[in-house]
Amino acid sequence: MKVMAAHRSEPPSLTVYRLLRRAVIEQALKPGTRLPEDTIGEQFGVSRTVVRQALGKLESEGLVETKRNRGAFVAEPSLEEAQQIFEIRHVLEKEVIKRLAQRISVNGLDALAAHVTQEDRVLGKNGPVSIRLAGEFHILLAEMTGNQVLARYVSELVTRCSLILAVYGRTHSSDCAVDEHRQIIAALADHDAERAMEIMDHHLGAVAGRAELRDEGDDVESVLARYGKELAS
Known part of the structure; x- marks a missing residue:
């Protein structure tokens, strides 16, 4: 999938960062969701190096956490x-x-x-x-x-x-x-x-301290495919 054509004005890693960030903000990617580099790369049409750069920026903002020998996950706040x-x-x-x-x-x-x-x-x-x-x-x-x-x-x-x-x-x-x-x-x-x-x-x-776990969302590949569509247009 050649998805970067519509976003040539910015580095690919920034485009991937923006899409993943939006998916997290819109709660499409739920806390605790694993973020495989190869899956993200395939869905957005970029290299794993680009994906790592995007994930690193998200991690610096507290949205992603990297677990030793397990990869990157959407952060899961206590x-x-x-x-x-x-x-x-x-x-x-x-x-x-x-x-x-x-x-x-x-x-x-x-x-x-x-x-x-x-x-x-x-x-x-x-x-x-x-x-x-x-x-x-x-x-x-x-x-x-x-x-x-x-x-x-x-x-x-x-x-x-x-x-x-x-x-x-x-x-x-x-x-x-x-x-x-x-x-x-x-x-x-x-x-x-x-x-x-x-x-x-x-x-x-009104929203602080009210614990009520939500249902699990879609699998990560489905979410990435959905957010990647706008890049292919």
Whole structure:
């Protein structure tokens, strides 16, 4: 399969990294799933060297772990790690809200509103994309602070939370999540940092510490074939 033709503007390893990362964020590749280099290479039409580079980048972000003599696996966070990640995410996202409430622009508010419109379009229609867009809302907020270090840390935590949510079930409705995003935007528009942080606290707290194992997903080859289709077009 010649899958890299549509992505010649970036290194093949970056393309593979982006696709695998998205598959993890959208919970198509579940925590604990083995990621065989040969299978990934075959599905995406790249060498094992390219695959190793992509997996190495994912490992540096805490999304993949390499086990001695067994290969790479999608990281599988413990409950303790999950609680720690949500704890620090609370702290960092409060800082994001505090900064944005002081100086968010009209263009910034419009961009957030446009993102929530995207969330609305897929709500109840495409669960994996809903999961990804929900996380990207928080990353967009962090990027708007202009602090690249803060944005990078928030992005990593949000992505790792996708792993957590794949293991520990989310019991509240996606409708609630989208509505809370709107409420956050409204509070930021009013420059009401206290209200925005209160909503964010509730928003993040709703998913933390609720253990409910999910059913196993598709096998890794089926998932990779699905994500590789866009590269062949």
